[in-house]
Amino acid sequence: MFGLRFLLICCLCAVCSWAGTAPAKEGGSSKGDDRILFIGNSFTYFNQMPLMLQGLAQASGAALTCRMQAEPAATLQYHWDRPGQGKSRLEDSSWKYVVLQEQSSTPVNRAQAMKQYAGLFGKLIRDKGAMPVLFVTWGYREKQDSGGVDGEMQKVLTLEYARLAEETGAMLVPVGPAWAACMRQYPQANLYLNDGQHPSVLGSYLTACVFYATLFRKSPVGLPGTMAAGKQVICSIPEAQARALQKVAWETSRSFDGKKFLEAYAAEQSRMVGKEELKPKLTRDLTYDALVALVGKPSQANTQARTFQFGLRDRVTLLAVFSPEMKLHSAGFYSEEAGGSETVDVR
Template sequence: MKTFLFLLGLWISCTFCVQAQNLPVPEEAWPACTPARKGARILFIGNSYTFFNRMPAMVMAMADIRGLQADVHIHAAPAASFSSHWNDEEAGKKLTGNSWDFVVLQDQSATPVIAPERTLEFGKKLCSLVRSGNGIPVLFLTWGRKGSSNAPDKGEQEALRDTYLKLARQEKAALAPVGIAWENCAKLHPDIKLYLEDGQHPSEQGSYLTACVMYCTLFGKSPVGLPGKLTLKGVRLCNIPQAKAKTLQTIALETCKRLFTTPAGAGKKPEGRR
């Protein structure tokens, strides 16, 4: 919490701050997590929204650039859901056979909208399993399908937010506000294309924005100033013009700062391994 308040005082981009006044401020505490330590072990569990454009590797590359040396792993499959991961023997082995500081959990994109009870049921089981290993579950709040003006469909995004937020508060899990950042990006910069032509999967820019939100959420640090061109172990991950990368970084930072600033009287953030 102190990290984000400190960043708020340092922020000097006046133009964006004027625009950012229109971004939502939570009425209740947004579930944040204890910032990851150097060398933290992080597992991403999800589907194509997670593995497209090698987003977890982008997070690892960002951490490496800042000297955080995160150990990032992924277990994902097309269209996988919380329930399919719960019943997947390999996913179970990945979760229980290793010691993770954080596990990022992403449900199938439509399930929290059309069957929220399944997200809550199997999300609870996965969060409990993560906590049994002393890890911190981090829920990946995804984006709705593309609606007007390149923005997530308003109804879908509200349903996604409500379901993930309910699960996070019930299970005392952290919540990465990716879909909220996508909404803010579409509102402030509708020219930035976050979606592929199918109107669902992320473009390279969409995955980069997602990685910036994950970096803010997991490490409690600003992504502003990171390069738009990322590589990991010699493999190219993305090549975004630096000016556009800074815009995406700023949106991620402003989204997280506003959501993770606890209102007066709100509950404490969830605790876990430091």
């Protein structure tokens, strides 16, 4: 499996070699074009998504040139620290928009690193006279057989990007929320490759449509689903599928509001139990049913091992192990934001 995935990534890197090696002064653009630089990784370069966006814009009569600096699994830190990567491309040319796409799990596991380097990029982007744009990525596929977007992962991804946008004034492009909306409306839509992470051609096309709708504030409905760059066909999506994806992109772009999302998240958090509030109640007399009454149903459960995970306020997870009588035996906390764990002295 690893070998096949590695081969797939290598092949796609070769197809998209213009992403990482094109010189700063690229050809093919005309004076007056809006110029966009994408800084990211495989979620950006798979299926040549920026060229899809360029094709959508040109089909609508807009002058747009898209370029990208993208490497497999690259983080924003990688693009900032490594010579010749995203920071260098940003400094060597002029752009109207610069799109920042963090590595897919970094906002979940290392939110502070994302915040630090997105902040550094954001300042440099503004110093160069461009607008920073945050690419809200999608959660991994929830189950191999269902194809649905992992709702909890999507919530955290959207949260961290929305927080960044609020702090930096960057523009949000709600791709992940559009993927989730698409999977709710069209459960059979195949947005993922078999690995449950990377985008299929349909997934990349939906992504390009969300970018078009957000950047141009226009509906992509009616634009082509088939596009080519020279003699190379980038995508060939049947009209009915293209229209469905375009509608989802437009509806999500119009309805998504980062500030409202943060307000709703804060309201949800206020109803949840916090770690310090719960800790004194974690005794050997605490039953499973009593714990559920306190914090709600578990997010994950291994009933045979009597081990359960519960979500608490501020992205803290409680891991609780119960005795055969379903009384608390041991417990511990894990903070996703702080990245630390704490064992509870259950007495």
